Amino acid sequence: MSTVTISTLRVGRRRDRPVTADARPPVSWTVDAEPGWVQSAARLRLDGERIAELEGEGCVLVAWPFEPLQGRRVHTLELQVVGADGSASDWSAPVTFSVVRRTEPWTAPSIGLAHPDRPAQPVYLRREFDVEPTVVAATLDATAHGVYQVAIDGVDVDDHVLKPGWTSYRHRLALESTDVSALLRPGRRQALTVRVAGGWFTERYGFGSSARRVYGDQPAVSIELRLEHSDGRVETVRSDERWRASSVVELESSGLYAGETRDARRHQEGWDAPGFDDGVWEPVAVVPLPPSLAVEALDVEPVRRIEERPPLAVLTTPSGATVLDFGQNLVGRVRFTVEGQRGATVTLRHAEVLEQGELCVRALRAAESIDRFTLAGRGPEVMEPEFTFHGFRYVEVSGWPGELRPEAFRAVVLHTDLDRTGGFGCSDHRLERLHDNVVWSLRGNAVGLPTDCPQRDERMGWTGDAQVFAPAAASLFGVDAFLASWLDDLALEQGDRAGLVPTIIPDVLGELSDVAAAGWGDAATVVPTVLHERYGDVALLRRCLPSMRAWVDRAHREAGPSRLWETGFQYGDWLDPTASRPDKAAADPGLVATAYLYRSTRLLADAYRAVAEAEPGGAGERDREDLVAAQGGYAALAEEVRQAFRHAYLTPAGRLMSDAPTAYALTLAFGLVDDEPTVRRLGERLAFLLRARGYRMATGFLGTPVVLDALLDSGRSAAAEQLLLQDACPSWLYPVTMGATTMWERWDSMLPDGSINPSGMTSFNHYALGSVADVLHRRVGGLAPAAPGYRRVRIRPWLVSALDHARVHQETPYGRAAVSWRRSGGSVTVVAELPAGVTASVELPDRPAFEAGSGRHEWVVDEPRSSTQAPALGVDADLADLADRPGVCALVSRRLAGADPELGREFDEFVRWVPGRTLRAELAAVSPPPELVASLDAELRALTAPAS
Structure with a gap:
């Protein structure tokens, strides 16, 4: 007999407190058990009396087995589980939960x-x-x-x-x-x-x-x-x-x-x-x-004061202003204790960054972000705003009576009270800082609903941002109730518009938001899919089916019988760093929209299948037949889009008519091609285009989330590593080198010289480009869901050659799962821990895929570092050979910019790191001083010299 105990028991979806507004709340639990233990039955006891017998392995969002709950009541729930081996747990400690559901209509004026x-x-x-x-x-x-x-x-x-x-x-x-x-x-x-x-x-x-x-x-x-x-x-x-x-x-x-x-x-x-x-x-x-x-x-966690942070420094700006530096770009407000004369006014002005040593408020646009406090003069007074919030790291203080003491101030961090559920670490502190930046940006953009930014005159629920970031959000925090509530608003706004999803939810922009935009409206299909994938929430998926279908039908009406969506306004690959304007990306907007048309149609078909498979028999058989029929219809429609896409955009040589990195990344990641030779050729071209730019980012909001997956799945892991670890601008790590503590809206929100991007649209707390955090978890850490709710996981660590170790953990609906790996000599040790009820498909580079069950596992992978000693390379080496050496492109860029910023910009704009030309020949086009070329040659040889 196995020993099994109840770890957690939860009623409803809300995680902060045991409260539900649902008359039939789902029930979830996790257990501690010996490896291989399998649940065969469970018993729930309500209020110490009524017992419900449940058969099977279900333990995630199990349907309420009792009569509907009445409003305004407090109940207790207990659980006992039984294993397939006959073992049984003791009854769990009672969980007390409140029902806040109203049964009568709201009539209070x-x-x-x-x-x-x-x-x-x-x-x-x-x-x-x-x-x-x-x-x-x-x-x-x-x-x-x-x-x-x-x-x-x-x-x-x-x-x-x-x-x-x-x-x-x-x-x-x-x-x-x-x-x-x-x-x-x-x-x-x-x-x-x-x-x-x-x-x-x-x-x-x-x-x-x-x-x-x-x-x-x-x-x-x-x-x-x-x-x-x-x-x-x-x-x-x-x-x-x-x-x-x-x-x-x-x-x-x-x-x-x-x-x-x-x-x-x-x-x-x-x-x-x-x-x-x-x-x-x-x-x-x-x-x-x-x-x-x-x-x-609503069954959703509220906004709360989450933590407080003291200022790390008190600065005096060149103009003589006093500025507090809290060391972290955060969202909330400042509380302080002050004593002064009656009528004295203390003013706090907030900003995310400094520019030329002064508070940079230009990026806030029309948002003043100023709090003013007039004192009563009755001794020490504690001041804090109540009904506003700011995005800031720096606070300019004026009107302070007497000597300003930093200990009098605290930054109060506000956000929806989400549970932290996932973590990542590795041997490269830059990647760890990048991951922390993503976490802080999610925290700052989860004040009541998912927003684009928390500081300027916007702070709106842009659907495109939420769509691309949903997987990363679910890797980091328990966002199921939070995003599910937002999806309810999306469906309500969509219902007025014949299936069109406004580009922001809730919609406050009217005509500006009333456009059918691919990648933005697709939040209607992508976000429910992510919540089903990560939390196993098939009931939510069913609830979202009408909204998903309405969007897909609207998108098909926009595309027309050609199945190619090439009409109307599109945001496209928004903020492509190679483009002159945010909406003028290199990737053809029609290709991008059609790729999303295929993806959403495919996701809708998959959703119908998932809901049909979860439907019981008997009275629900007719409903299930309807679901299966809808699944087949949309699957066929998706295939029509796929074939139209291939016919219109794929050349016989294995390239795309729109020869841009995002076009290749979307085509590969969305499965628009699946035959191995074509996948390989598209991956080669994607890697070629990225190397031509020195492995700097060439993708915007829509291409960035999928570019690493596209490279890895097409066999271009070396290019993926170069892209991930690049720290020249634009790259994921460039903001880290500039001291960023959150994700930026633009790759170059702050320019290399420390000045702020002159655009009128520049934010230092935007999570869209932080979608890479999900890749850090799934690929670098190697832990990904392979069945809804992590019932089955995929362990496939990407053993990045520049890393000595990496680790990831996830609080799945079944319990804590973790994967770590560490190099030692010519091998890598991979350790996995899986909770009860979870199985894994394990894919390691030195053996065929195999299965693993719950418990702790350790495998040693034979993966010696390359024994080939590549020669040192200088300015007379081929550009492509140089680009493939880590750190070379960034070194060249920084040395040229350091000598002459204009020379550096000119070189970066026209250089293409492709075979057949030396760096010396390319440098001649910008005529750097001979001593700079000689110095660069020596530095490159030192950087690329074989390790001793």
């Missing part, structure tokens, strides 16, 4: 200022209520057009920030439900107060003069407090005309882009306590919510 004197005016609201001695429990439900916090007798009801977040306000509002029983004082009168600001609801969206308030001018809140009595009575305190409002409060103004202005002199002592005289406050405006607007509790 919204309340706010009756007579505002300016747009987006913050408001404080209050009302007193009596708590009878018989009250035994209380639940607070609230939502807002804006952002808010509720307090009872001055104590905030929870630790959420910027709640209830940003949803598609035209269609739904998120309902926050909180058990506030512990804050009630039966037999006493209490005060219920709300602080409200505009947040996303009143923000101005758009660019330049087109910016406008899309949703509304004023914030408002809708609230209901349910008091449950011991005799079964339910008493309700809700938003109505009995509330009072004031705009004469310490929060004078608040905006996500502008920042906050607070005046502590305006604080009204006792306003949030019972007994306060609110006669000077005004009646509220009471407005019923539209009947068509859904108000619903």
